[in-house]
Amino acid sequence: MTKKIIERIAIFGAGGGGTSAAAHLTTIGFEVRLYSQDENALKPLQEIGGIEFDAPFGKGLAKLAMITSDAAAAMQNADLVMVVSPAHLHEKWISAAAPYLKENQTLFVSPGHTLMLIPHILRSHGLKKPVFCETATLPYLCRRVGPTKCRISRVSDFMVFGGFPGVESERLYQIVKSVYPSIRLFSNVLETVFPYGNAIHHPPALLCNAGRVEATGGKFRHYFDGITPSVGRLIDAVDRERLTVAKALGAETMPFVELFYRMGYTTEEARASGLAYEAFHRSEPDKWIPAPPKLDHRYFLEDVPYGHIIYSELGRLADVSTPTINHIIHLASVALGKDLKADALTLEKMGLAGVTKEKFLSLIKNGFDD
Amino acid sequence: MTKKIIERIAIFGAGGGGTSAAAHLTTIGFEVRLYSQDENALKPLQEIGGIEFDAPFGKGLAKLAMITSDAAAAMQNADLVMVVSPAHLHEKWISAAAPYLKENQTLFVSPGHTLMLIPHILRSHGLKKPVFCETATLPYLCRRVGPTKCRISRVSDFMVFGGFPGVESERLYQIVKSVYPSIRLFSNVLETVFPYGNAIHHPPALLCNAGRVEATGGKFRHYFDGITPSVGRLIDAVDRERLTVAKALGAETMPFVELFYRMGYTTEEARASGLAYEAFHRSEPDKWIPAPPKLDHRYFLEDVPYGHIIYSELGRLADVSTPTINHIIHLASVALGKDLKADALTLEKMGLAGVTKEKFLSLIKNGFDD
Structure with missing residues (x-):
């Protein structure tokens, strides 16, 4: 039997999307660690050792390998670090993951669509050549319907996918599609920002x-x-x-x-x-x-x-x-x-103030060259 | 007994505002001629010889001196020519009145608030030094509720009034307030355009x-x-x-x-x-x-x-x-x-394309000097 590309997944975020991903990915055979900084949100899940779900693929309790507010523990030996959160929380989750992120770990953000914000944060944490990938939309139509339960009404069968830098997209695609076969490969994160x-x-x-x-x-x-x-x-x-x-x-x-x-x-x-x-x-x-x-x-x-x-x-x-x-x-x-412009995703916020269109397109495709 | 400043009034427009003015002004003792280009709107009124009204000042039938689609007849010997219509019909009514307007007749538009549009139209009909006055709002809260009837729920007790050119405002005010005592004198038509x-x-x-x-x-x-x-x-x-x-x-x-x-x-x-x-x-x-x-x-x-x-x-x-x-x-x-810009009250439409602010303010105050 060949080794699976991905075995262990750390999920950052315990809202509707994060808990739905935890339930679904556990159900289809992955080892899942659920991480959140919100200990109150984790406590009821820790008490039952997992997350209850009601989904097209069944109902039940998905037992999770770990439910923790310790990012290092969640990420240790994880093959995939998956961030599932609203865009305005990307900074918080990426900052939490940055100190422990290893080169052989795939950072996957879903939904992403914050363009160069994530590489900009990773660089501010000392990762000079950041690599990550993302989808334009969440993999599920879902809600967290109670402290221990999520409801999934649909698992997406079409998600626009791209990597940063663009030259890594194809490689990252081969990894992530072993988890989400419904992703479709696009060139780069400029092509995931538009279909949101x-x-x-x-x-x-x-x-x-x-x-x-x-x-x-x-x-x-x-x-x-x-x-x-x-x-x-x-x-x-x-x-x-x-x-x-x-x-x-x-x-x-x-x-x-x-x-x-x-x-x-x-x-x-x-x-x-x-x-x-x-x-x-x-x-x-x-x-x-x-x-x-x-x-x-x-x-x-x-x-x-x-x-x-x-x-x-x-x-x-x-x-x-x-x-x-x-x-x-x-x-x-x-x-x-x-x-609404005050905390918006501006060029400045992504570290792109004064960057020309040509330089921007080169960054998106090739990444940072310093 | 001194002669009244205004005895005969020609009203242009047989909608809610025009018929309400006809009913009200007849009731308080003026001789009213009602003019419209819409013969179908006039016919039922001609049959009963006036307009029925239901108003704070009473109910009944106001018998009108004339109900006609002949502008010359309506305006002959009228002291006041009053245009009561939506702004986009100003061009139509003013064009109908222009050939018969005499220097001793007061042209009063209510509501006006079309700034230099009316003088621009009058000049295109050969009146080189146009004079008129206007209020910012209609004198009545009213509706035409049937082919022969109008309902007035309120007679205004505050109307912003101005003349064109501004140097004529005071003189025109003395005339119109004998008809509408609730008008308040402002400097010019720039001050009636804003309070609409x-x-x-x-x-x-x-x-x-x-x-x-x-x-x-x-x-x-x-x-x-x-x-x-x-x-x-x-x-x-x-x-x-x-x-x-x-x-x-x-x-x-x-x-x-x-x-x-x-x-x-x-x-x-x-x-x-x-x-x-x-x-x-x-x-x-x-x-x-x-x-x-x-x-x-x-x-x-x-x-x-x-x-x-x-x-x-x-x-x-x-x-x-x-x-x-x-x-x-x-x-x-x-x-x-x-x-919505296509037929709008633009500077161009008022004949003001390329006019400076200073020239504009001088026009508003002093009128045309050619």
Whole structure:
């Protein structure tokens, strides 16, 4: 019997995504160590020795090899270090992992889509030639439904995958696909940043439903009732700008409606229309999802600073204008009463201030040469 | 007995505003001729010889001296020619009146707030030194409720009034206040363009409720349910930009909430807060008003091209930036799928392309010197 490429996996993050990954990967035969800095979140799991799950692949208790707040212990001899967290927590998890990361360990972030933020943090921890890989989206449609339980409604069968630097993508792909066969190889992390769908549609949809969200506390179906033809037109305009920026940087990507179709969320008919309104209105999996209860919600707080703003920033780098995107960033900030640019994924935050487009593309492909 | 300053009034426009003015002014003793180009709208009124009304000053049938589609007849020996129409119809009515307008007749437009558009049209009809006056708002809260009937729920007790050129304002004020004692004298038509309240709040409120309007067909209370705290913050931001533009042009105006209070629409408490959200949420007269049934509605179609865009244009003239206003113009156009700048009140449309701020201010005050 040949040795498996990956045997031991350290999962960073014990929210819905991290616990779902822990349950799923245990079920399919990996040794999983679950790490979090939040000891209160770990305690109930430690008491039962694992995580309960309700998923398409079964129900039960996944016994975990380790549940710990000790990053060194979780990572020791792990073949894969997998970070599963919202984008704004990347800095926290990557900083925790950096001191113990070995060259033979694969660092895999899912969802990633923070472009050069992770290499920038790793370098600030002394790793001069950082290497990692990521997917554009989470591998699961899931929620943590209680202190010891997660619910998975879908395991993704299509995930855009890329490595940093791009010259490592193919090698990293061969490793990670032994864990997630549904990943699709793209050239580099520039091609994982663009297909992050939520970033495209959440901000315009929430802005155009701001009054309703606040008046009703979100008592309507976000996608089915909230994305009407006019809201769809705004999403389509955002998407056109995103595609123009991608093209100017030579990044392969696809229109949002196509992506949404490939992820299994909408119909052939909607795909043929090319319209966001049709895509959402005909989306069975999304139909029931309620609107956010308030504007102070990740649809603005995460998807503007780590979505719209990165498109706008890449547009700035590539000398492509993104008016609709910029207008939404501004109005969302005014409506929220909070400057969404303050902690956003700017060029500065990724250590790219003053970098030319050519230098940026070379970094993405070849990594750091100092 | 001294002769009254005004005896005969020609009213241009047979919609809600025009018929309400006809009913009211007849009731208080003026001889009224009602003019419209729309013969179908006139016919039922001609059959009963006037307009039925239901108003705070009584109910009944106001018999009119003339109901006609002949502008020359309506205007003959009229002391006052009063145009009552939405802004985008000014061109039509002013063009109809221009050939018959005499120097001793007062041209009064209510609501006006189209700045130099009217003088520009009059000049294109050969009136080299045009003179007119206007209010910022309609004199009535009213609706035409049937082919022969109008309903007036309120006669305004505060209207901002100005003349063109500004040096004529005082003289025109003495004339018009004999008809409408509730007008307040301001310096010129730059000071009537700013207090047009609807233009401030309708576009942001409709944009932030686009999803709800389309999903429900407007089945919610526009002001009471639709203007939530976040929508209020956007209105406040628009208002700050409007005030900055006004200040840069030396025009006297007041914050929207103050104006709204003075017009009798909200409470002392709301006025003290200075917040649009409070102003609307505490507005009894506005509470019941339903939302528009669709986005293709004057809240966008009139209040962006003749409201937000004129603030933005005046900002351009005065070298003051109006980012929130510009963002709303753009996003409303994208959401609507229609370029709201196309027929807007631009500097070009008013014959002001390339005019400097100084020349503009001199025109407003002194009129044309050619």
